[in-house]
Amino acid sequence: MRSLLEFVRKGNDLKVTVIVTLKADVLDPEGEAIRKVSRSLGYEAVEGVRQGKFFEINIEGGTEQEAKSLAEDLAEKFLANPVIEDYRVERVEL
């Protein structure tokens, strides 16, 4: 019965994404390196690159609002560094 239970449980899961980016006034040397490499490869239209982190979180049960609120807690506690980073939480349709 395990697979059936898992199927049922998955039916109650919500998927949210957290995107963590450096604040606009914080230097992003990695993004700058990617911009330079892009241009040296001939992609001259690349004006700027900012890098960030992406997290996809499966949350069991609860409402969409609860899932987003949980993801915001995680972002504030340890996914993002609020001094230099911003984050945004989005719901993903399964």
Next chain:
Amino acid sequence: MRSLLEFVRKGNDLKVTVIVTLKADVLDPEGEAIRKVSRSLGYEAVEGVRQGKFFEINIEGGTEQEAKSLAEDLAEKFLANPVIEDYRVERVEL
């Protein structure tokens, strides 16, 4: 006049994002660590976490299709490792 020129140029920029994630069958130890930490902090509803990379790319001129195609080139050439990673390109409204 520099600021005016920059303003005009920015008016022609398109912003695209590239999200790079591990393929579903590739182990993600960092995501697993985040899941464990979340649960040890009391967020028992966290069923699973997958980590990835996020890139925001400003592209000068061209159409939306050209900007996306350029971003796909970058993803295939060096932003993603196609053996173990998937990527997706999205347009962002400025």
